[in-house]
Amino acid sequence: xxxxxxxxxxxxxxxxxxxxxxxxxxxxxxxxxxxxxxxxxxxxxxxxxxxxxxxxxxxxxxxxxxxxxxxxxxxxxxxxxxxxxxxxxxxxxxxxxxxxxxxxx
Numbered sequence: 001x002x003x004x005x006x007x008x009x010x011x012x013x014x015x016x017x018x019x020x021x022x023x024x025x026x027x028x029x030x031x032x033x034x035x036x037x038x039x040x041x042x043x044x045x046x047x048x049x050x051x052x053x054x055x056x057x058x059x060x061x062x063x064x065x066x067x068x069x070x071x072x073x074x075x076x077x078x079x080x081x082x083x084x085x086x087x088x089x090x091x092x093x094x095x096x097x098x099x100x101x102x103x104x105x
Contacts, residue, residue, distance in 0.1 A: 001037065002072050003101055004064045007044075009056040010094040018092065019043060023060055025084050030064055033078040038065040056095060065103070072100060 014022070023041040030036050044058035066072045075081075088094065 001103055002066050002069060003103055004066060004072055004075070004098060005101065006062040006064075006096050006098045007058045008060045008062065008094055008096050010059045010092050012092065014059060014092045016043075019060055022088050022092070023062065025088070026062060029078060029080045029084050030075065032080065033075060035071045035075045035078065036064050036066055039063075059094070 008022075010019075027039050027041060030039055039062070041060060041062045043060055046057065050057050064075070066075060
C-alpha cells in the first residue's frame with residue numbers, strides 16, 4: 001500500500017465552507033476513479049509558531065491510500081481531476097506539496 005499525502009496551501013484566506021467544498025470535490029473525483037482504497041482530509045490546525053516559518057502555511061491536508069505504485073500513477077490521470085484543479089485554482093489559487101510513502105507507524 002502507498003499513501004499519497006498532500007499539503008494544500010491557499011494563497012489567500014479561504015472561507016471554511018469553500019475549503020470544505022474543495023476537499024469534498026477532491027474526494028469525489030478520487031473515489032469516482034476507483035483507484036483509491038481510503039481517503040481522509042482535514043483542515044490544518046494553525047499555531048503561533050507558524051508566523052516564523054519561511055514556508056507557506058498549510059490550509060488543508062489530504063491523504064489517499066492506494067494499492068500500489070501503478071494505482072498511484074493512474075490516479076494522476078483520473079477523469080475529471082484536471083477540471084477540479086483548474087476550477088479551484090481559478091477561484092482560490094493554491095500550491096500543493098506532496099509525499100508518497102508507505103503507511104506511517
